[in-house]
Amino acid sequence: MSTSTTTAQAWPAASVLDGAYKKASWHLIPFIFVCYLFNYLDRVNVGFAKLEMLDALKLSNTVYGLGAGIFFIGYVLSGVPSNLILHKIGARRWISVMMVAWGALSAAMLFVATPTSFYVLRFFTGVAEAGFFPGMVLYFTHWFPTQKRGQVMALFMSAIPISGLIGGPLSGWMLSHFSSGQGGMAGWQWLFLLQGLPTVVLGICVYFYLNDGIAQARWLSSEEKNAMQAALAADEQQRAATSNVGQSFGAVLRNGSVWMLGVIYFCIQMGVYAINFWLPSIIKSLGFESAVTVGWLSAIPYLAAAVFMVWAGRSADKRRERRFHVSLPMVMGLTGLMMAANFSSNALIVMIGLSMATMGALAALAQFWSLPAAFLGSAAAAGGLALINSLGQIAGFVSPFLVGWIKDATNSTDVALYILSSVLLLGAILVLRIPAKLVNR
Template structure:
């Protein structure tokens, strides 16, 4: 995004009561497209979890090979995310987000050519490189439109793309896996990668044509409304202390947020990459049935994200709105290990776990954006997300290793629960006055 122009004088007749209408209009113009893009993005990131149901057998992959391959995405992600976010800050969200989407769509479709572990690792790495910068770029972009007191609800709507990708993608992926095997000589998992990449490629063109870079670019706000929005953002921006990139990299608060993100994301990616397998281990064999049952926990995640994010904004409280759901998610994982012989109860426990994990995600991002700004903020958000996203490498790899070593899924699930407890305790170390805004 380009540096902001000098702020005009805010007209006195633009009163606070108009803010609901103004921000409502901004949300209706920006959020639907960004939300749909994130659904497509996340589906392409984690559909390998459904592909595994047959891909592992066809190619002879062990759980360790699968876990390492699933996690290789995040090595590429880590290497390129902070630079990607800095580029977005310079050239604008419209161009850079569209570039990200078309690149990852093409690479995701090319996953159908995987034949060996080495090819699997390489393609997942390249997918991470392609996608690097999308999520933190959107978070940064939204800070250019919404002040902190509205941010949790806005980010929550955007991030519900994660569980919605499971609600929609579970049945779709299950149907493809059940019905497309052998069509035109391709395996069902190959069709899965090909079909689910198409929306990302199409949406890249839509983004390029329709997404505005700045408040000043739009014609659906008049001049006084633009000035009022800009005055709100400038007042918040000026209240944050300036920090150089060096100071940002040595700021203990930033690294604490990195550790929090890592801990919570370990639980999140445990759900994302292993939920279809966990559901299958409850005794199910029909891929379509696994698909639509996997959608139930994600549906709970949608509800939990929206309800708790609205509560966090209304109460202006952040720490317990992150720590509490993390602890609930941990309890759900632990319960599922004791109930695995009862399909209904085990699925209910996994639903609780997923709801808790998903609810932490949007509220977490209100923590670092409460004290980061400008170019250093862009780098800080990228750093927190990219280093924290190493959990996406560690979580599936450790889960796969534990599954292969013990032949018992309970150990991997318990590991996910423990990381969520660590994340909750770290959140409570952040000063209340710093983040409750």
């Protein structure tokens, strides 16, 4: 009997599965979405704090770029071991620990007084956050088969643009409202405190709300549990028939496809982090001095990206096509960056370019994760996903530092935007080298 026939026979009734997936989506995604929203907000709010922080502490753009990027040194070093711990002890316990730790460290950024204290706190915040995102990608593989993950990942990762949509105006308001030094603290200090503490509360909630897997979900019926587990087993069988990746972590390390995926993810993240850390500064350089105005204008690209990400996820699942749903948004992202660089004196065109860049980079980021999850078996997924994520997150160090260094050297971000466009183009070309049969499911 062929693999396709076996898979078709093993797949449960569609009506039961549809009901089960709706329950799982409504129970898991909104809560995890909120957790990821604060994860991303805590990671990139330093971009808004920069508007006051650099002058207050007499820091250069190079120091800021290094501090923004050093977070990812800790992140990269801790990514794989953190995900292996999550795989061993379960998502509920480990994610709770991570969120309490990084929320406390993010709030502690209010005590930064020197470049050294800035670097140290950013580094250990990266260590604490390292396992959250790859852990969530792994967690979704325990609930949803490959053909459901495009939309699931898009909904989950729409927390990134929503964090910009909410965080921009909120951060701008905080900087403005607390500018008079209430409680003896500056606006940027209040920003870190008020955006870090909710993560601690959410981390405690994780322990009581999340389930480690389908078997522990009391809100699913026995029939729904059996249907979802059978669907995952059939998906695993199909993946094993097409995958060229072994099931041990050692086999993952020896596989060239995994390393190429890490390079592709690095290319995408180079664009994403340039936008996250420098969008407020680029908008301010257009002549908008008010922090509130900068905050509202920075929300526009993220609003457009949130809508586009969800549409791209639905399109990818409907067509069961993955590669072009990653590569074409990357081309869109590099086009937007080049527009922002070429017309840097025209505020309208720069905003359109930044919106296109944000839409493309974030849609590619969300759809990328359908690629490795489609052919990494369950035994290899914990280490493989964390390895790919860690390789990509190196961009979180390189990108802000590169932009900051070029900004200090040339007093402009234009050259940096051209370089980032080239990197996105390289990534788009590499995506198309992945065999379609491995990922188009």
